Amino acid sequence: MPKTGPLSALTLAAALVALSACAEGDVEVTAQDDFPNTGIEMVIPYPPGGGSDELFRMMARHASEELGVEITPTNVDGATATVGSRQVLDSTPDGYTILASHQVISGAYHNEIVDYGFESFEPIALGTVTPHLPSISTEFAQEHGIEDLQDFLDHVEANPDDVNWGFTTGSEDHYSIAAILDGAGLDPGSLNYVNYDGTGPQYAGVVAGEIQGMTGDYASAQGYIEDGSLMPLGIVAEDRDDNLPELLTVEEQGVDHTLTVDRGFFAPEGTPEEHIEVIAEAFEAAINSPDFQEEVEAAGSYAHFLGPEEYQDHLDDLDEAMASLADEMQEF
Structure with missing residues (x-):
């Protein structure tokens, strides 16, 4: 069997030090690797x-x-x-x-x-x-003569709990509709809220007639607006959207909400x-x-x-x- 000489002993000692350092500092070693090396x-x-x-x-x-x-x-x-x-x-x-x-x-x-x-x-x-885009079904808008946000707010005030509104509990669309109603001086609880997990199912609910309104955005609402099934009430932003240049902001319609x-x-x-x-x-x-x-x-x-x-x-x-x-x- 080969004998352990001075050089191999030093190598062994160095290896032990390295192993000890790894044991004491796993996060530090991980942070120094070639990140990311996989997806x-x-x-x-x-x-x-x-x-x-x-x-x-x-x-x-x-x-x-x-x-x-x-x-x-x-x-x-x-x-x-x-x-x-x-x-x-x-x-x-x-x-x-x-x-x-x-x-x-x-x-x-x-x-x-x-x-x-x-x-x-x-x-x-x-x-x-x-920007948020609170919207209602075109069918509902035509049925009640609603042409803008103020018309909608007037309808809600006159008919509390009449409108089924889709939202996701605790999400930003939950906050946004509450802030819009609160900013207009209405009770945030004056809609009949229907909970969905995400905006995709909410759009399906509007199309199916389960709900009359929801709060989405242009990215997801574009197809529904273009096919005439959805009518946006206003843009929740400081400025109008270039994709919908004629649509007023909610602030232009008297509601102070821009989140x-x-x-x-x-x-x-x-x-x-x-x-x-x-x-x-x-x-x-x-x-x-x-x-x-x-x-x-x-x-x-x-x-x-x-x-x-x-x-x-x-x-x-x-x-x-x-x-x-x-x-x-x-x-x-």
Whole structure:
């Protein structure tokens, strides 16, 4: 048998030191590897076909080109988008599983659907902002002579609980319709609310006549507007939308409400900062590219990149806004 000489002894000692360092600092070692060296799963906590699903898939496609590995969107819907967010929350914090979401994280928390909010995730990047588009079925509008938002509000005031309105409990569309009614001086509970998991099923509900109205966005509503089945009441934004230039903002119609749907990306708490920065840089390049901006604006949304630190400040403001009507939202 060969004898162990001085050189091999030193090698063995070095190996032992390296093993000890690995045992004491797994996260640090992981953060220093060649990330990402395989694909990333993007959990979309909504069903296919809604505005969020379409926009998140668009961002995943562009960011994959920048990152060099595939970002694969997976729909995990249910329970006010909390089935998907819980799955990411409980996943290994290594950057290979991320969440694509928006204000629903905060809304679900303030409506006591889950016991976690924005603070339970590491923010990666804000990608787009999207004006809300409260709309009613064209058939309902024609039946009651409704031509704009004020006509609709007058009808609701005169006929409380007459309108079936689709929404997702605790989501941003839940907050938005409550804020519109509150801003108009009406009781946010004066509609007959029908809960759906996501906007895609809400559109199906409008077409089927189950509900008379809902709050979506242009990306998901375009086909329904063009085929004449849906009539938008106003744009929830500071400015009109180039896709619907004749449609007034709700503010122009006397209601002070301009909060947009802010779609971004999150990682489980404890994900290495270096991994978050790599993903954020890929989204930054994708979101700031002219090709992406042209594509997203055609869908009625706007590119708006914020990195991890700026996004955290933005999330703090969103959380405050969502909390402001939480008590009234819990009543319906």
